[in-house]
Amino acid sequence: MKSAEETAPIEASHAAFIQGGVSVIVASRNADLVANAVRGCGCRVSRDRRRVVVLVDRLRTEILVADVNANGQVAVVFSQPSTHRTIQLKGTDASVVRSKPSDRALVASHREEWVDELCSLGYSRLFAEAFWGPLPEALVAISFTPSAAFQQTPGPAAGQPLAS
Amino acid sequence: MALSLNSIRACLEGAVPAVIATCARDGTPNVSYISEVHYVDAGHVALSYQFFSKTRQNVLENPRATVVMAHPETGTHYRLGVHYLRTEDSGPLFECMKAKLAGIASHSGMTGVFRLRGSDVYRVDSVEEVPGTRSALPPSVPLGLQDVRVAMERLSGAADLAALLDGLLDELTTRFGVSHAMVLMLDPARGTLYSVASHGYPESGVGAELRPGEGIIGTAAQSRTPIRISHATSEFGYGRAMREDATASRPARKPRYRSPGLRNRRARSRFRYSPAIGCSAFCSQRARRRHASAMTRRTPSRHWRATSARWRPSSEKRRSRMMVRRASRIPPLRRRAPRSACVTTPRTTACSSVRTT
Numbered sequence: 058m059k060s061a062e063e064t065a066p067i068e069a070s071h072a073a074f075i076q077g078g079v080s081v082i083v084a085s086r087n088a089d090l091v092a093n094a095v096r097g098c099g100c101r102v103s104r105d106r107r108r109v110v111v112l113v114d115r116l117r118t119e120i121l122v123a124d125v126n127a128n129g130q131v132a133v134v135f136s137q138p139s140t141h142r143t144i145q146l147k148g149t150d151a152s153v154v155r156s157k158p159s160d161r162a163l164v165a166s167h168r169e170e171w172v173d174e175l176c177s178l179g180y181s182r183l184f185a186e187a188f189w190g191p192l193p194e195a196l197v198a199i200s201f202t203p204s205a206a207f208q209q210t211p212g213p214a215a216g217q218p219l220a221s
Numbered sequence: 222m223a224l225s226l227n228s229i230r231a232c233l234e235g236a237v238p239a240v241i242a243t244c245a246r247d248g249t250p251n252v253s254y255i256s257e258v259h260y261v262d263a264g265h266v267a268l269s270y271q272f273f274s275k276t277r278q279n280v281l282e283n284p285r286a287t288v289v290m291a292h293p294e295t296g297t298h299y300r301l302g303v304h305y306l307r308t309e310d311s312g313p314l315f316e317c318m319k320a321k322l323a324g325i326a327s328h329s330g331m332t333g334v335f336r337l338r339g340s341d342v343y344r345v346d347s348v349e350e351v352p353g354t355r356s357a358l359p360p361s362v363p364l365g366l367q368d369v370r371v372a373m374e375r376l377s378g379a380a381d382l383a384a385l386l387d388g389l390l391d392e393l394t395t396r397f398g399v400s401h402a403m404v405l406m407l408d409p410a411r412g413t414l415y416s417v418a419s420h421g422y423p424e425s426g427v428g429a430e431l432r433p434g435e436g437i438i439g440t441a442a443q444s445r446t447p448i449r450i451s452h453a454t455s456e457f458g459y460g461r462a463m464r465e466d467a468t469a470s471r472p473a474r475k476p477r478y479r480s481p482g483l484r485n486r487r488a489r490s491r492f493r494y495s496p497a498i499g500c501s502a503f504c505s506q507r508a509r510r511r512h513a514s515a516m517t518r519r520t521p522s523r524h525w526r527a528t529s530a531r532w533r534p535s536s537e538k539r540r541s542r543m544m545v546r547r548a549s550r551i552p553p554l555r556r557r558a559p560r561s562a563c564v565t566t567p568r569t570t571a572c573s574s575v576r577t578t
Contacts, residue, residue: 082240082254084252086248089285090283090285091244092251092252093300094242114353117352117354130250132252133252136254145253187297187356188296189296190296190356207275209253212272
């Protein structure tokens with residue numbers, strides 16, 4: 058019988074990737090089927106890789122939280138700027154949950170890694186920090202079970218299901 | 222104050238990748254990166270259609286979408302409410318976007334592999350700032366028409382080609398902040414573009430040749446379309462990602478063109494925010510006509526053939542000598558050139574520049 062990790066929707070390498078200093082974009086949609094997206098500020102994956110939590114600055118989430126609460130639909134894209142390696146996870150059971158005290162450190166670490174990544178591409182640190190934004194005063198945590206995962210690195214294979 | 226597309230025009234230069242959020246008919250959202258949102262006019266933008274992606278499938282089913290983009294200098298985020306209207310597969314918009322894609326493809330050794338199938342045109346219904354993203358960084362002061370007018374007046378007064386080229390490079394550097402530039406002309410007899418002047422590179426590259434269609438410069442010249450690679454590193458990385466994704470089915474071609482002064486592809490991609498590898502050159506109508514006439518009459522001199530075979534050393538003195546020799550083949554103007562000036566399509570000239578801020 059396979060363990061919970063072995064049957065998880067995302068494999069360990071993907072889990073490590075999305076918890077690194079990558080860009081996180083969180084999208085949902087409203088009742089009129091109009092999608093909206095905001096930039097997230099970190100991600101954590103449960104030990105069995107069955108649950109993903111994305112963190113977003115509360116100031117940016119007015120529309121997103123309303124949409125997630127209304128229908129639970131979410132799509133999150135993770136992309137590494139230097140390589141354009143990109144994957145997308147989707148969920149249908151998303152909900153807003155309480156953030157953990159440790160999330161603030163996670164977000165600070167994400168900011169640092171992401172800014173370093175952008176600087177390595179030639180952007181100035183000043184710009185990279187402004188682009189990421191200041192450390193959020195309040196966080197919103199959106200938790201979901203990945204129901205589908207796709208490769209989205211630019212090219213003909215973009216959109217193919219992610220092998221797990 | 223309500224925002225308009227024109228008020229956030231800098232966001233549409235492709236310096237920072239944007240994202241588009243769409244929704245399928247069954248209610249499943251999708252979010253995807255887009256390398257550039259192409260400005261069409263004050264009420265419309267266009268996205269490239271290269272592959273039949275989920276985004277495209279969604280907008281064909283449900284045309285309403287949201288684009289999120291960032292200001293390339295301040296980092297402030299903006300949200301566009303857009304509505305898919307149509308796909309164009311010919312015409313100026315399509316040709317411009319096609320040339321740019323071809324430039325990126327050639328830059329990463331993928332000439333002919335990635336092609337633009339169409340330009341997806343969207344109406345912009347709303348523009349708003351994303352709450353909580355306003356940055357304290359100030360945007361730069363945009364260049365105005367006044368700067369262009371003053372530059373053109375100076376170039377119109379150039380008495381010969383050498384003065385014109387010197388004036389052009391000087392104006393690009395001092396007035397427009399373009400720190401790297403080169404001017405190329407077409408040799409119709411040999412069917413090649415050759416570099417006649419450059420500025421900012423460790424090696425001048427004067428005398429370098431490339432064929433129309435090769436690399437970004439050659440692609441711009443061949444298609445007579447300005448191409449702006451807005452962030453060289455980003456575009457290079459995008460091309461590399463596409464190549465790695467495609468090499469399973471087809472081996473990548475090695476790029477055949479060279480860039481003077483930049484020793485390898487990695488070096489060429491290591492620019493900071495750089496809103497221009499552009500490809501328009503401007504010169505006085507008279508000088509351009511004279512030069513075109515001279516080039517159709519004459520075959521390149523022996524000296525030219527000898528020196529064009531390899532990259533030239535960088536010394537400004539050598540560059541000046543070269544330019545004078547080249548210019549001497551063109552009859553000098555007998556009277557002052559007319560004050561009117563033109564912006565040429567790159568039929569006879571192409572200029573590549575990288576601006577750093």
